[in-house]
Amino acid sequence: MFAFIVRRITQAVFVMIVISLVGFSIKNKIGDPVRDMVGERVTPAEREVLRDDLGLNDPFLVQYARFLKNAVRGDLGLSFFHKKSALKVIISKAPATLELVFVAALILIFVSFPIGVFTAIYPNNWFSRFTMSFSTLGVSIPVFLTAIMLIFVFAVELNWLPSYGRGETVNLWGWDSGLVTADGLKHLILPGFSLASIMMPLFIRLIRSEMMEVLETEYIKFAWAKGLHRRRIWLLHAFKNTLLPVITVFGVQIGIMFAFTILTETVFQWQGMGFMFLEAVERSDTSLLVAYLVVVGAIFVFVNTVVDILYGFVNPTVRITGRK
Amino acid sequence: MKRKWEQFKKSYLLYSFKRDPVAILSFCVLVLLLLIGFAAPLISPTNPYDADSIDIMNSEIPPVWSEEGVEGFILGTDVQGRDLLSTMIYGLRLSIVIGLGAVMLQALIGISFGLLAGYLGGKIDALLMRLADIQLSFPYLMVAIFISAIFQIVFGIGRYADLAVPLLVVIIGLAEWPVYARTVRAAVIGEKNKEYVEAARVIGLSKRIIMVRHVLPNTLTSVMVISTIQVANAVMSEAALSFLGLGMPVTRPSLGSLIRSGFEYIFSGSWWITIFPGILLVIFVMVINLLGDWLRDVLNPKLYKG
Numbered sequence: 001m002f003a004f005i006v007r008r009i010t011q012a013v014f015v016m017i018v019i020s021l022v023g024f025s026i027k028n029k030i031g032d033p034v035r036d037m038v039g040e041r042v043t044p045a046e047r048e049v050l051r052d053d054l055g056l057n058d059p060f061l062v063q064y065a066r067f068l069k070n071a072v073r074g075d076l077g078l079s080f081f082h083k084k085s086a087l088k089v090i091i092s093k094a095p096a097t098l099e100l101v102f103v104a105a106l107i108l109i110f111v112s113f114p115i116g117v118f119t120a121i122y123p124n125n126w127f128s129r130f131t132m133s134f135s136t137l138g139v140s141i142p143v144f145l146t147a148i149m150l151i152f153v154f155a156v157e158l159n160w161l162p163s164y165g166r167g168e169t170v171n172l173w174g175w176d177s178g179l180v181t182a183d184g185l186k187h188l189i190l191p192g193f194s195l196a197s198i199m200m201p202l203f204i205r206l207i208r209s210e211m212m213e214v215l216e217t218e219y220i221k222f223a224w225a226k227g228l229h230r231r232r233i234w235l236l237h238a239f240k241n242t243l244l245p246v247i248t249v250f251g252v253q254i255g256i257m258f259a260f261t262i263l264t265e266t267v268f269q270w271q272g273m274g275f276m277f278l279e280a281v282e283r284s285d286t287s288l289l290v291a292y293l294v295v296v297g298a299i300f301v302f303v304n305t306v307v308d309i310l311y312g313f314v315n316p317t318v319r320i321t322g323r324k
Numbered sequence: 325m326k327r328k329w330e331q332f333k334k335s336y337l338l339y340s341f342k343r344d345p346v347a348i349l350s351f352c353v354l355v356l357l358l359l360i361g362f363a364a365p366l367i368s369p370t371n372p373y374d375a376d377s378i379d380i381m382n383s384e385i386p387p388v389w390s391e392e393g394v395e396g397f398i399l400g401t402d403v404q405g406r407d408l409l410s411t412m413i414y415g416l417r418l419s420i421v422i423g424l425g426a427v428m429l430q431a432l433i434g435i436s437f438g439l440l441a442g443y444l445g446g447k448i449d450a451l452l453m454r455l456a457d458i459q460l461s462f463p464y465l466m467v468a469i470f471i472s473a474i475f476q477i478v479f480g481i482g483r484y485a486d487l488a489v490p491l492l493v494v495i496i497g498l499a500e501w502p503v504y505a506r507t508v509r510a511a512v513i514g515e516k517n518k519e520y521v522e523a524a525r526v527i528g529l530s531k532r533i534i535m536v537r538h539v540l541p542n543t544l545t546s547v548m549v550i551s552t553i554q555v556a557n558a559v560m561s562e563a564a565l566s567f568l569g570l571g572m573p574v575t576r577p578s579l580g581s582l583i584r585s586g587f588e589y590i591f592s593g594s595w596w597i598t599i600f601p602g603i604l605l606v607i608f609v610m611v612i613n614l615l616g617d618w619l620r621d622v623l624n625p626k627l628y629k630g
Contacts, residue, residue: 015458026474136617140610142560142580144567145602148587152598156591163591259463263564267587278568281473289477293470297462304461 004312012305019297023290024067027077028060076291081283086291090273095176096166097261097272103179103188104195104257105250112200116207117242120215121234132208135201143260147194147267154190162187164269191268198260199253206249210242251307255300340622347618350611357608361417368410373576387596400596402582403589404574411577412601416608418578422492423559427551429497430558434504435540435547441505442512443535453509456502468499468561472570485573492571496561500554507550511543545623552616556609563605579605 042050051057058066070076079086119128155163167187169176179185214220215238223233262274269275273292280288332338341347360367385401386392399408437456441449459467472495476484484491515521516539524534565571566580574585579601586597 011454015461018458026477136613137606137610140556140613141606142563142567142609144564144587145583145606148583148590148598148602152590152595156593256463256465259466259469262466262469263568266568277473281476281570284477286477289473296466300462 001312005309008305008308008312012301015301016298019294019301020068020071021064023293023297024064026293027067027286027290028063071294076294077287079280079288079291080285081280081288082285086288087295089276089288090291090295092176093271093273093276096270097258097265097274099177099179099188100191100195100261100264100270100272101254101257103192105254107192107196108199108203111196112203112207116204117211117234117239119204120208120211123212131204135205138197138201141197142263143194143198144263144267146197147190147264150190150194151267161190163190166271191264191270194267195257195260195264199257202253203246203249207242207246210245211238214238214241248311255303258296258299337622341618344618346614350614350618353607354611354615357416357611358420360413361420364413364417368413370407370410372406372411372414386594399600402597403585403594408597408600411582412579412604415577415579415582415601416604418489418572418576419559419562419580419605419608422489422496422562422578423555425489425493426496426500426558426562427554429493430501430504430554431547431551433497433501435508435543437501438505438508438543439512439535439540442509443516443531443539449509452505456505460502460506464499464557465561465564468495468565469568469570471495471498472565476570485575488572488576492562492565495565496558499561500557503550503554504547507546508543511546512539515539515542549616549620549623552612552619556612556616559605559609559612579608 074087076086078084079089082089115131119125119131122128151163154161165187166176166184168181168183170180170184171177177184179188220233220238223237228237261270261272262277264270265272265274266278273296277289277292279285280292341351365371385397387397387400397407397409399412402408402411437452441452472491475491475495479487479491521534521538524538529538562571562578563580563583566578567584569581569584572578572581574581577585582601583598583605586594586599586601590598
């Protein structure tokens with residue numbers, strides 16, 4: 001187990017080094033820190049002096065080492081547009097994205113679990129058949145189209161829900177939250193549903209097939225024979241054992257949802273990290289772009305590593321197959 | 325050639341195809357869409373790239389069946405006054421070209437890496453698969469968005485727009501090759517200890533010939549199954565990138581960039597610019613997905629898990 005953890009952490013460190021190298025080369029080759037600091041109205045001679053002062057004429061490896069040292073201390077450079085530390089900009093945008101993913105995950109759970117369980121229990125019901133054929137269509141609709149349709153129906157035509165922005169937010173201990181005001185919650189409904197809709201077909205199918213498998217097992221047959229109430233069999237005995245595989249997949253899919261926030265946030269003008277990233281691309285704000293790359297990369301690597309290690313505790317085969 | 329055809333006529337593939345109405349319907353729709361896409365210059369009513377034929381006064385005309393519709397613009401016009409139907413047909417063509425191109429690139433990289441890793445094993449295997457693992461730990465859409473963002477800054481927005489088609493092929497190709505590499509590697513490992521490979525080795529064929537001529541053909545079933553799904557994915561990725569403004573420019577719109585340009589006008593009631601390209605995109609992706617599902621069920625290769 002110890003060897004497994006060490007190997008997993010070494011790999012994580014290696015990935016982070018690769019990411020930081022990519023990030024640094026982008027910054028070094030494409031971005032221009034001098035322009036980031038003083039703009040365009042400075043003579044070339046003054047620029048050259050500034051370049052020397054900043055150490056931009058040093059060898060690549062020396063500069064890379066400096067970049068790493070600063071990155072570890074949490075300094076990822078200044079954002080050209082925001083005139084602030086890039087990391088601070090990202091952190092200020094994080095609550096919006098995290099709340100969006102959180103709400104989408106909640107919607108996903110509360111919609112797909114009942115439907116998945118229902119379609120497993122009554123596979124021949126008209127509703128189950130409809131859901132199953134609809135799920136292929138659901139996979140083929142891109143998330144931004146779902147979002148646009150929701151806006152068109154609920155915001156433009158019916159005028160029930162707001163179509164952009166976060167609405168009223170409250171600052172709770174430095175965290176701008178839209179979860180505690182009625183207005184903020186209203187603004188979360190459409191983006192949350194759009195984001196959840198990508199995963200819904202997959203989850204309903206997964207829950208359905210897992211549940212159907214469990215319903216065929218011996219212990220469920222025994223429960224029937226014992227004369228337990230059907231609701232008790234379905235919800236207590238069968239459902240409990242479909243949960244483990246579903247939770248495993250859920251962990252992986254949350255990461256994918258995170259990637260899709262870039263699309264959802266664009267449609268809803270949601271002031272989160274994804275929206276900020278696209279703005280940074282449009283403004284050629286290289287420092288912010290690189291900072292986003294490093295931060296998101298670090299989050300993914302951290303989560304993957306922790307999940308793998310936890311999984312190694314639960315399932316010993318993982319730690320053995322990885323061994324050479 | 326004739327014998328092959330006879331063989332195909334008796335095959336299980338064709339038999340099950342003829343008995344599955346959903347597969348037949350999706351196949352017909354797919355062929356129709358592909359034909360429309362490739363024959364775009366011949367069948368589209370106007371040429372949306374020809375600036376002379378476009379009149380800005382014609383912008384945002386609703387479809388012909390609504391009250392303000394104008395004869396000649398069946399599905400209405402977009403914000404630049406282009407006939408929407410023609411623009412959609414040309415957009416479909418771009419989506420097809422980019423989708424197929426990207427999948428070919430993915431397959432090329434993925435199959436060569438998978439073959440090398442699976443057949444040679446050892447250090448090469450460890451290196452290539454580590455690389456694939458690392459890339460797979462990030463969602464492919466995110467990888468694609470990152471690569472395109474970097475390209476856009478490197479090339480500048482103007483150059484990027486000019487080179488958009490080849491660049492998108494490269495971006496989507498680079499973002500998704502690990503899927504192929506893993507599938508092919510798993511299939512190769514399943515094949516490489518079989519007797520025919522052993523026999524080929526005994527008669528002294530070179531590694532390269534064994535890999536390409538003997539092992540590769542036997543991994544193609546699983547390649548075929550993932551390829552259909554990968555085309556659907558590539559088309560979706562292209563649409564997503566274009567929607568974000570990181571793909572095709574508005575002057576040569578793909579379906580994704582048409583939806584993007586229409587979205588800005590949906591609040592003023594011009595729904596058709598978004599909805600029609602959207603429906604076309606969904607139908608196109610859905611028939612590929614349906615065919616992919618059918619193919620997977622029929623060929624049922626023990627989808628080797630990596």
